[in-house]
Amino acid sequence: MQTKLIIVGGGAAGIVCALTAKRENPSLQVSILEQNERIGKKILKTGNGKCNLSNLNMSEHFYNHPHELSIWLNQIPISEVQAFFQSCGLFLKTDGSTRLYPYSEQATTVLEVLRYELKRHHIDTICNVRVKSLIYEQGWIVKTNQRDFKADYVVVASGSLAQEQTEGYRILQELGHRLIPLVPGLAALKTKEKLRHLQGLRVKCQAGIYEQKRLLHQDKGEILFKDDGLSGILAFDLSRFLTKGNEVALDLLFDYPHLERELTSLLTWKELEDALMGLLPKMLVWEILKRNPNRDIKAIVKTIHHLSFEVVATYGFEWAQIARGGISLEDINLDFSSRKQAHLSIIGEVLDVDGASGGYNLHFAWLSGMIAGRAIASFEKNGK
Ligand SMILES: Cc1cc2nc3c(=O)[nH]c(=O)nc-3n(C[C@H](O)[C@H](O)[C@H](O)COP(=O)(O)OP(=O)(O)OC[C@H]3O[C@@H](n4cnc5c(N)ncnc54)[C@H](O)[C@@H]3O)c2cc1C
Structure with a gap:
């Protein structure tokens, strides 16, 4: 029987996590559940439609939790994030400073390349499905507004309230994770x-x-x-x-x-x-x-x-680029697995991590997706 990994949320973090897990362990059956009619909608809004996807001037000091970030940034240096995109066939460039963009200066290019990779790796993207709750009964039951899905591993990559709706915080709180209060960030x-x-x-x-x-x-x-x-x-x-x-x-x-x-x-x-x-x-x-x-x-x-x-x-969440606050880092391990539930990981902006403007928030989304994806792939390979 194939091991099933379900990712809740088809945004930056979820897509990269799905790809990393599948590339490192092709025997995994990976699906992404996305509430919107298509994945990656927020990616299209980033950098005024140009997608400032990272920054060559990378340091933990651009984030609210420098201690944890220094560990994660050591684990996945910026060159690895660049290599990931290059391995997807995305051409990159800087804007004359240190901000990194797709060469086309079009966020749609980033999404097109990621969508192609998901298809190439036979990763299911199931849209218009809103996850309502997660229940563990000898494996995960993912309850949605459509039907129930079963999974051996679940990754919650549900993003934040910045210009989006999400029940991710509530779902994770119901499983015992603490929420650091949410306020709009990167806002006027x-x-x-x-x-x-x-x-x-x-x-x-x-x-x-x-x-x-x-x-x-x-x-x-x-x-x-x-x-x-x-x-x-x-x-x-x-x-x-x-x-x-x-x-x-x-x-x-x-x-x-x-x-x-x-x-x-x-x-x-x-x-x-x-x-x-x-x-x-x-x-x-x-x-x-x-x-x-x-x-x-x-x-x-x-x-x-x-x-x-x-x-x-x-200005409120409807104008903000990110949320400050989120699921407490005290409730996750350094590989982004939950400390409260087995076989559950939490990545991206749903966590209490916020970065400066300049590509740092997307960078965290990619980075957390890569670390969690790798951990799940090797966890499963080693049969733990
Ligand atoms: C206007 C704007 C411009 C920005 N520009 C930049 C920039 O240039 N550079 C930068 O670094 N950052 C930028 N950001 C921030 C960046 O977009 C986010 O930090 C990043 O997208 C977070 O990635 P994520 O995968 O964690 O969340 P998201 O990309 O938000 O993805 C989460 C996904 O989960 C889905 N979802 C949520 N709940 C559920 C559920 N219950 N069931 C199913 N699906 C669910 C959502 O629909 C969404 O698709 C910008 C943000 C905005 C709003």
């Missing part, structure tokens, strides 16, 4: 200040998150002003470290230490407003002057280096 920030007058403006700056004046986190990048908050890659990255009520302060001239001296000398022959116009976009000059009605030069320089906003919320 809603601020108390209304910013319609700055809407559409993009600035490169350094931003800090402050809690009662204490600096919690700092990063550089691009901010895009929205009518009710801050967006852009820098705002997305900050959202991973924020809680409600934190202050975000932008240093608009972080690489310009002698600003006060230079502005003062300009003021010997120019009006303040005209001097600032040579320095910053017009819309920001007005914002800074509005915040400093007495036009004190020291206070103006301080505002330029610390333009603060109170964050009242992030």
Whole structure:
């Protein structure tokens, strides 16, 4: 009798897990159950449709659990993830920085290649099937909205609530796994200040998150002003470290230490407003002057280096790229098998792992799929 492996969720992690397990142990019968009408829908949304699938600048420090990530990244170095895609026939390139993309710059290419591989390895993808619960009775019974499926091993790769619905968290909680509370991550920030007058403006700056004046986190990048908050890659990255009520302060001239001296000398022959116009976009000059009605030069320089906003919320899951929180890493082993149930593994974003923008979240999905797939294949081969 063939050993049956069922993967719940046909996303990035589930597809790579299925392929890895089957390649390493062709005697396995592998099926993917996907609730949507087709697999890999979220892959198509990634990187603005270009799929930023990984990053050559790979380090555990881009994740919320650096300790575990350092072990996993050692186990599967970035070169192995690249080799995996090359073995599927996918051509890769960087965008001139360290971000990795398919050569075509089309997320559809990534999905097409993965779908082809699934077919080539005779892996069943069964769509429009929503898994409702998992019951262990001398083997797994996978209960769905259609019918029951039987399996010797189950991998839950059900992803997160970011721009998707999933019952994966509940299913795993019912089996004894703990859930770290979920909040939207890599999402735009809603601020108390209304910013319609700055809407559409993009600035490169350094931003800090402050809690009662204490600096919690700092990063550089691009901010895009929205009518009710801050967006852009820098705002997305900050959202991973924020809680409600934190202050975000932008240093608009972080690489310009002698600003006060230079502005003062300009003021010997120019009006303040005209001097600032040579320095910053017009819309920001007005914002800074509005915040400093007495036009004190020291206070103006301080505002330029610390333009603060109170964050009242992030945008919700319907806009977020990832979820922070998820199934606790304390409830899995380093090969992604469950510590609560035998013959069950948990991979990808359903876990409490979140990474920075730049390909780190997809990288974790591929990596966890590869490690779990390998472990299941060898576990089964060795007859344990
Ligand atoms: C707009 C957007 C852009 C992004 N861009 C990037 C990027 O450029 N680079 C990057 O690294 N990351 C990016 N991400 C994040 C990245 O897409 C995710 O981290 C990654 O897809 C997670 O992979 P996963 O397999 O764990 O989950 P998913 O890819 O979400 O797959 C989970 C699958 O499980 C299915 N499922 C859930 N519950 C059930 C159930 N009960 N029964 C059956 N099926 C179920 C879902 O339908 C889904 O297909 C982006 C995310 C979004 C939303």
